[in-house]
Structure formats: structure tokens, C-alpha cells
Amino acid sequence: MNRVNQEGTLCQNLAWQNWTEILELGRHVNTTSNAWLEAYSQQDEQTAVFLSGRVGLRPISDDVDDGHDIIAKAAPAIINLSETYTSSEAHWIIEASSIYLFTPLRLMSAFSISAQFAANFMQILQCQTAEVMCSPIHSDCGSKRLAASLLARLEDGQPAGQKVFVTQAQLATETGLSRQWVNRLLKQFERQGIAELGRGHVLLRAPARLECQFG
Numbered sequence: 001m002n003r004v005n006q007e008g009t010l011c012q013n014l015a016w017q018n019w020t021e022i023l024e025l026g027r028h029v030n031t032t033s034n035a036w037l038e039a040y041s042q043q044d045e046q047t048a049v050f051l052s053g054r055v056g057l058r059p060i061s062d063d064v065d066d067g068h069d070i071i072a073k074a075a076p077a078i079i080n081l082s083e084t085y086t087s088s089e090a091h092w093i094i095e096a097s098s099i100y101l102f103t104p105l106r107l108m109s110a111f112s113i114s115a116q117f118a119a120n121f122m123q124i125l126q127c128q129t130a131e132v133m134c135s136p137i138h139s140d141c142g143s144k145r146l147a148a149s150l151l152a153r154l155e156d157g158q159p160a161g162q163k164v165f166v167t168q169a170q171l172a173t174e175t176g177l178s179r180q181w182v183n184r185l186l187k188q189f190e191r192q193g194i195a196e197l198g199r200g201h202v203l204l205r206a207p208a209r210l211e212c213q214f215g
Helices: 005-013 016-025 106-115 115-132 141-153 168-175 177-191 205-212
Strands: 026-029 047-052 054-057 072-076 077-078 097-102 162-163 195-198 201-204
Touching: 005 115, 016 106, 016 115, 054 077, 072 115, 077 115, 097 106, 106 115, 106 177, 141 168, 141 177, 168 177, 177 195
Parallel strands: none
Antiparallel strands: 026 097, 047 077, 047 097, 054 072, 162 201, 195 201
């Protein structure tokens, strides 16, 4: 995939020289997968522009612990790092990504270089908002893999309310997710009344619901 295709609508109808000048205002970072975006940002960098890869979007106006899962968004994507809610879980990098980080001043300078870039930037934000607002609550960001791992440990005909003896580290290894992300998804299952976390085990209260929603 060439660079222009990766950057998609961000550079649509822009002169190449203007696009180059805009990128020079940002700080370029190549990230790993399964990582917090905040780990890559520096002081005063409040905007992350994803040119490739995938990042997790959080439903707007909802608390991070209210039971909503994140929504996987492929680049181009724009993340606001200046939001004040607690938890970096809203900014989870799902795939290795190419991003540019901007301070507010440098972003405004980028807008002054090209009004078209500013329009493209706002269009992407509007599309993200629409995607988040219209997305079902249970978009999969590892939920299906985690559910499959838990359900595979149940014996045929095993009733609800049975303990599955497995650690979060084991689940992380099996699913390819980070231990922190496994913990977050398990807490989501717990809030929904599907499971209950225990020491060295997960109590499946409603395995049929787990299979129906994520199977």
C-alpha cells in the first residue's frame, strides 16, 4: 500500500508540497501493536493523527467503565489526547501504526498552511463521531477471542455458575491480547452479569449469553 492510500482523505486535494510541510510540523512515531497511545506522546502533544494501523475509539460521552467496549478504527484516525477522563484505555493501539503527534500550536500552523487540510481533518472527525454513535455496544476488540477461550474450558452440558480455573496471564497468551486488556474485557463481562472475576478463576454466570453475544 502506498503512502497516499494509507493517508486517505487527510491529504485529499492537497498539493504535495503543502502535505509535506504539514507532516514536518508533527513528530512521527512508528508504534507497536497492543500498546497505550499515551506511552508515545510527549508533553504538550494533544493530537495524534493515525496514517496507518488501527486504534480503539471510545463511545462519546460515556464513562470508560460504563460497560461500552471500544470501537476498532482503521487509519486515517484522529485522537484527542487532551481529554481529562482517567484511563488510557480509550487510546489503545490495536495494530502497529504510523502516527504524527501535534501540539496545539503546530496543529494550528498546519491548518494555516492549507484550508483543505483543515476541512479534511474535520471531515474525519465527523465520520469518527458518526461511526461511534451508530456502532453497536459490543464491537469486537478481542471480546470474541476471550469468550471463545473461556467457553472452550466448559465441559458439554456444564451448568451456569461454574468456575473456570484460568489466570488472566494464560488468557492473554491464548488470545494474543495484553493482560491489561484481558482484565478490562473481563470486567466488562462482569458488569453485564456474564462472569465474575475470582482469584485464579473466572465464574461464568451466563455462558449461554456469552456464546450468544460473542460466539
